[in-house]
Amino acid sequence: MEIADVRGDLSQVLLTGDEIQRRIGQLAATVDQDYQGKDLLLVGVLNGAVWTLADLARELRNDCQMDWVAISSYGAGVTSSGVLRLLKDLSADVAGRHLLVVEDIIDTGLTLSYLIENLRGRGPASLEVLTAFRKPAAARCDVAVKYVGFDIPNDFVVGYGLDYAGRYRHLRGLGVLDPAVYNR
């Protein structure tokens, strides 16, 4: 779905689908270099990171595997509840493996801190994070994020996997949701 199809619900278009694809391609090249000869497991955070992980993985030249976790998030609102729960765990044992957690967006960093702590306890050989988007507040969280697609303003955004009440995930680009939509 293109941004133009929901233009009326957005107050601003931040990134086109093509711009996001180009950046993910650049990140993939760096990941390829960094993980050459290593047993790489991409860990996607459902549901939002499906797009980022799928696009990243298809740009990688080196072999990799994929697994998924789900963590309770915002529900139908636009702010975090702060209470996190693992809704779906990894399928495989990750001890001794090189993990790259793939996120759609880091806002407060709460979700990521929770996940990192959980995964570290399982003894991976290494653990890094890649996110498509990062908001300014994330800079204050104490989780190091090695690969960042774009730093974006502190607005509620939709598209490229990010939703509001289950909508807009399948937009190819990224836009700021007009507050009129969630104040309705």
Ligand code: IMP
């Ligand atoms: P954090 O725990 O505050 O870093 O939030 C992480 C999760 O909140 C993301 O994986 C998204 O699911 C959701 N989220 C954060 N900001 C936005 C946004 O602007 N639009 C849609 N979802 C968001």
